[in-house]
Amino acid sequence: MSNFAIETVGLNYNFGSQTVVKDLSLQVPKGSIYGFLGPNGAGKTTTIKILLNLLQSPSDQVFIFGKEINSNRIASLKRMGALVEQPAIYAHLTGKENLVNRCILLGIKKSKCAEMLSLVGLTDAANKKAGKYSLGMKQRLGIALALISDPELLLLDEPTNGLDPNGIIEIRNLMIDLTTKHGKTILVSSHLLAEIERTATHVGIINKGELLFQGTIGDLHDLSKPSVKIETDNQEKAIEILTKAGAEIVQEDEQTVSVIFKTKEDMGNMNALLIQNGISVYSIGKERKDLENLFLDITSKN
């Protein structure tokens, strides 16, 4: 058995001549909250649609719980719950009726509805027409619809869209609850790193259809090690001296050079070394990239 709830192998997808997903190899471990990150139009929703078999993928590229999706469509969908783009809700039905309709389609007991409504805090609005719901309430109802079949795997496409801060925290806690207490796996997409950072155990960053980073949240933090930014009057010579002394250059531009930060003493030594070699140091300082900048960096590279 595969340890991945979702695995794609070199997945490619085109809309006509336009490549939307390029050589994508997602690996979503069971029991994880996988943050699927990317700017708008990066291919997140397309990927989620492929994972739901709404878009036909080439054979042997998409596996859900180790099973090829095209040949196991119904079996795979039975184990999944999804919220894609805006929640799809029948506006002329009440919140409860929307859930009852889903129960009919899934062949599950209607008593599940009340439980779901209280889970997402819509019990009081159960008999109100869903078309009259606020955006946040619709989003909650969408989540209730995704959860009602008690799926092992949840695909949530920007679930906190339109929610107030309270709602965002509730969804966040719900996601953590579902994975830790109920052993679910969640793939959650977002274009905001800060939002994913708090909950995700794993992160995949996609831009222009390509996966630029994939790993645990720890791996991502490791990428954002602090560095020392130095501004001198002689860039070339400074770099030469610093490399000779064993410093690792991470970035350089016309005026400044950045090297990996080790200790404060090391920073002092570098300063002294440069001055001893006749270079004027205009400024030297420790810098730490936050994840937001890191994300921008990663996604602006391709």
Next chain:
Amino acid sequence: MRSLYISLVSEFYKSRKTLAFWAAIILPVLICGLIAFGFYTSADKVLKNNYPGLALWAQYSGAALNVMGMLILPFYVMFMAFSVNNIEHKNDTWKTLFTQPLNKFSIYAAKYLYAVMLLFICLLLFVVLTFATGYLLQVLVPKYTFNDYNPMLILTKFYSKLFLASLGILSLQFVLSLIWSDFLKPMGIGFIGTIMGIITANVGWKYAYLIPYSDPTLALRVTRAKGAKVEDFPIFTQEIWVSVIFAAAMFIIGYFILLKRNIK
């Protein structure tokens, strides 16, 4: 089969509060009610003609049948085919529908079948209500001769023809509404089609029966063999065959359109 049944139940559940569903009931009640009311209030005028039982039934049921066959039925069918699909277009729920662990063909077939069932319910009510209000009029106006003839067979045959002859329009409009989410395109095409159907049927164009929109009008023109009884006329005439075959073809084409359309 279970997928199909589940999807069908869901179709009923989600549209039971919509106009498309209620129109199937309101339309026959309203039309039959109005005609019955007319026959009741102007009973004196009708009685002057001294119709025998059969002719009276013909007058009475013809009032509903002719209006239905010509105009109201095609428009009702267009509206219904639109509504059944629009419920998913409007709410953007096609994608949810197709992420349920159900066979794709069942979901589609259930939708189509639901539209056919609505049409069936509507026409069945016409038969039942025409029959029932006729006898009710007999009770209210004892001089009427409704009692002299039992129209059940002939009514059933006429409405069966009408039902089968409408399947062509229903399927075509169903597919049009599947393709376009807006109201105007399928309605516009349907409107032009209906007018064309009425004209071609009425000028007696040789090939009018090949146009689905003229089939309901044509289906009500009955030719009997000489000396045959009033009830003796064939149900499966050429325009009925055209309608049924056309419906089957559109049903299959619609499925492939739906598969393609979800790829985007």
